[in-house]
Amino acid sequence: MPYSDKVLEHYNNPRNVGSFDAKDETVGTGLVGAPECGDVMKLQIKVNPTTGVIEDARFKTFGCGSAIASSSLATEWLKGKTVDEALDIKNTQIVEELALPPVKVHCSVLAEDAIKAAIQNYQQKQDAVEAREPAAVG
Numbered sequence: 001m002p003y004s005d006k007v008l009e010h011y012n013n014p015r016n017v018g019s020f021d022a023k024d025e026t027v028g029t030g031l032v033g034a035p036e037c038g039d040v041m042k043l044q045i046k047v048n049p050t051t052g053v054i055e056d057a058r059f060k061t062f063g064c065g066s067a068i069a070s071s072s073l074a075t076e077w078l079k080g081k082t083v084d085e086a087l088d089i090k091n092t093q094i095v096e097e098l099a100l101p102p103v104k105v106h107c108s109v110l111a112e113d114a115i116k117a118a119i120q121n122y123q124q125k126q127d128a129v130e131a132r133e134p135a136a137v138g
């Protein structure tokens with residue numbers, strides 16, 4: 001089955017490949033796997049804790065072209081969004097943007113799941129920071 005031009009473009013020029021230090025408290029890491037095919041996606045966000053804005057994003061995907069394109073696109077969409085806005089990114093938007101066929105929809109689900117996992121990881125870290133350093137009063 002031929003890939004769409006947009007999938008091929010991201011596949012050939014993936015944006016934001018790489019990783020951040022997962023121990024950094026301003027970094028959220030999402031690592032998810034697709035049971036359908038065994039592909040694995042790691043997606044990370046780097047957040048400004050004061051503004052809640054995602055300032056940078058990285059991914060590493062061991063998977064098909066659609067999974068690579070979905071995660072590349074996701075990192076582009078994440079940058080500049082607040083964490084709350086990022087939670088609104090839906091796999092259906094990725095399907096539409098990349099013109100994914102039905103058999104490749106799960107690749108976009110992997111990206112949505114990775115975004116949500118990364119945000120959850122970031123928020124858990126921030127909760128731990130707050131528990132350790134209660135906000136200054138006054």
Ligand code: FES
Pocket residue numbers: 034036037038039063064065066067104106107110
């Ligand atoms: Fe499974 Fe694309 S075929 S993630």
